[in-house]
Amino acid sequence: MSFLNTLRTALRGISMNKLRAALTALGIIIGVASVITTLALGNGARKAVEEKFRHLGSDEIQISGKQTIEDGGLVPFGEILSYEDGLLMPGEVELIDRTELSVQGEGKVRHGPHVLDMTIIGLTADALLGAAEQGQVQPVGWPEGEALHVEAFIDHGRAFTTEEVLGQADVCVLGYQTAEDLFEGDESVGEVIRVNRERCLVIGVIAELETVDPKQRSRSRVNEALYMPISTAIKNLYDEEPSVALVAHVEDESRMAEAKAQVAAYLRQRHNIEKDSEGEYEDDFSLSTKKDILGAQQEAAQTFSFLLVALAIVSLSVGGIGIMNVMLVSVTERTREIGVRMAVGARQRDIVAQFMLETTLLSAASGLLGIAVGILIIPLAAILNQGTPVLDPFSIPISFIVALLTGTIFGLYPAIRAAGFNPVRALRYE
Amino acid sequence: MKAKRSSKHNLIETHDLTKVYSMGETEVRALQGVDIRVEKGEFIALMGPSGSGKSTLMHLLGCLDTPTEGRYVLEGQDVSTLSNDERARVRNRHIGFVFQTFNLLSRLSALENVALPLLYRREAEGALQRASEALSRVGLEERTTHRPAEMSGGERQRVAIARALVVDPALILADEPTGNLDSTTGTTIMHLLRSLNEEGRTVVLVTHDAQVADFAHRTLLMCDGRMV
Numbered sequence: 001m002s003f004l005n006t007l008r009t010a011l012r013g014i015s016m017n018k019l020r021a022a023l024t025a026l027g028i029i030i031g032v033a034s035v036i037t038t039l040a041l042g043n044g045a046r047k048a049v050e051e052k053f054r055h056l057g058s059d060e061i062q063i064s065g066k067q068t069i070e071d072g073g074l075v076p077f078g079e080i081l082s083y084e085d086g087l088l089m090p091g092e093v094e095l096i097d098r099t100e101l102s103v104q105g106e107g108k109v110r111h112g113p114h115v116l117d118m119t120i121i122g123l124t125a126d127a128l129l130g131a132a133e134q135g136q137v138q139p140v141g142w143p144e145g146e147a148l149h150v151e152a153f154i155d156h157g158r159a160f161t162t163e164e165v166l167g168q169a170d171v172c173v174l175g176y177q178t179a180e181d182l183f184e185g186d187e188s189v190g191e192v193i194r195v196n197r198e199r200c201l202v203i204g205v206i207a208e209l210e211t212v213d214p215k216q217r218s219r220s221r222v223n224e225a226l227y228m229p230i231s232t233a234i235k236n237l238y239d240e241e242p243s244v245a246l247v248a249h250v251e252d253e254s255r256m257a258e259a260k261a262q263v264a265a266y267l268r269q270r271h272n273i274e275k276d277s278e279g280e281y282e283d284d285f286s287l288s289t290k291k292d293i294l295g296a297q298q299e300a301a302q303t304f305s306f307l308l309v310a311l312a313i314v315s316l317s318v319g320g321i322g323i324m325n326v327m328l329v330s331v332t333e334r335t336r337e338i339g340v341r342m343a344v345g346a347r348q349r350d351i352v353a354q355f356m357l358e359t360t361l362l363s364a365a366s367g368l369l370g371i372a373v374g375i376l377i378i379p380l381a382a383i384l385n386q387g388t389p390v391l392d393p394f395s396i397p398i399s400f401i402v403a404l405l406t407g408t409i410f411g412l413y414p415a416i417r418a419a420g421f422n423p424v425r426a427l428r429y430e
Numbered sequence: 431m432k433a434k435r436s437s438k439h440n441l442i443e444t445h446d447l448t449k450v451y452s453m454g455e456t457e458v459r460a461l462q463g464v465d466i467r468v469e470k471g472e473f474i475a476l477m478g479p480s481g482s483g484k485s486t487l488m489h490l491l492g493c494l495d496t497p498t499e500g501r502y503v504l505e506g507q508d509v510s511t512l513s514n515d516e517r518a519r520v521r522n523r524h525i526g527f528v529f530q531t532f533n534l535l536s537r538l539s540a541l542e543n544v545a546l547p548l549l550y551r552r553e554a555e556g557a558l559q560r561a562s563e564a565l566s567r568v569g570l571e572e573r574t575t576h577r578p579a580e581m582s583g584g585e586r587q588r589v590a591i592a593r594a595l596v597v598d599p600a601l602i603l604a605d606e607p608t609g610n611l612d613s614t615t616g617t618t619i620m621h622l623l624r625s626l627n628e629e630g631r632t633v634v635l636v637t638h639d640a641q642v643a644d645f646a647h648r649t650l651l652m653c654d655g656r657m658v
Contacts, residue, residue, distance in 0.1 A: 344527070427529070
């Protein structure tokens, strides 16, 4: 029988019992839809992790103090990661060449009649412009594709120096909008403002910035900022010494592991951490490098894909068994039809082709429907997951092929069974 | 396929044709050494009480089943040892079936039912044209788009005869073709079969109705799996 005629026969076979075909398809539709959705969730999670750590350079070790929950609030675990820990590190640790330190705190900023409650960021000198290098913001109207340089981020005035950081100088650099809010267009550099009642000289204003990603522009407030030397910020904003965020730069990228060990040894010594009874250090800090984070992420992704494969196998097997069940019933019901077809000259392979094409068409249609349903469910999953799932383009052909294979594999047995009928008995079947 | 040549005039020759069915422990010897000859253009009636083996013989002659022992030569070719696919080809090319229960496919129109055997050939072109000619031959040119459920028993049997005719078969096998019809319609069908025979087609008819058997040139009687 020609392919076209087999196709018509198969389509007729499916349309003979539409409800049954729809119910059969349901298993595959659900299977494929869940594969598409879960893959999108995994893909979204991966993108989020990548985005979060994109700024972390491959020569950097991110050091953070551990925290624990006490009386319903987060408190430092063990000793805090102090300003001094960071400041002395380049001198004490052989492989670390410099460190960037930062703290964030809330403060009241005043100039004349204008008072602003805002987040104040304390930084070391290189960290101020390091923030600009992270690549998430750019001066407004910066030509696309042109390389950014540090100078472009200063509107006028200057950034603070290492000497000013070490000397707890009362200086600050304002964000563009903050300067506007406090000075209403008047010159701000050289003026004195009050930060938590302490005097502070404005030495520079940051250029008007926007996020590089246009989608985030409307909700970002990158121009509302006040930067000051970290030492000054600690003095003015805190009653007791805060834990700082610390990034250490390693001189030689090929010796990252060694550098990490050195940093750990240095901090253990400073925090008086000894081996416990099991010979382990109970560190009050954690170290991560880009490689660690990406490695952990890859591991998580791998576990996730195993789970996903298991899920896909289970749901598609259920769908496949559904197909097999329905096709077996269908073959039995149509025994006489099979007998008639054999009597007028259908070969076994014609019968196999007819039933196989039926299941293949059914599973292909279910696969396509499942893909559509999966894509429609993705925004819904986003609400539940509070993440941003991203459709993985590969999941479409893959899940379609798997659906097709499921139909083919589970349709094979009923089709072969049909083809194996004895024509005489099939013709007599009641 | 090796073709053993036999008498030129014999369309059908069987030699010691035996069919044994095993039903669990017991063996049923449905055919016990049947030798028949049917010449081209003959109209044969096969009669006998139920259980005599006439249906089994019919199935063997129609290449729907294979004999346990013995030979069956159709048009000079030994078809008793053919594979499933080869037998399907013989049924498709050389044999037209007419069944007591018509055995039309309910989802297909009369025309599509008649065209069905041609669709199982490589060259399906012109199938509908040939099917429509076959329907005209049995007087149903007005009913081509009707489905079996929309037709009377006599009309359905005529569609079945058209389906048998469409492949231009060497042999038409009719198994109780009037069994489900009233006598008037039955007679019409028998007249149709006889006119096809008069056009040169060989017809083998299984029946237990002597009046129906009277349409044939020759009646073969069977009993307990043997010719009598």
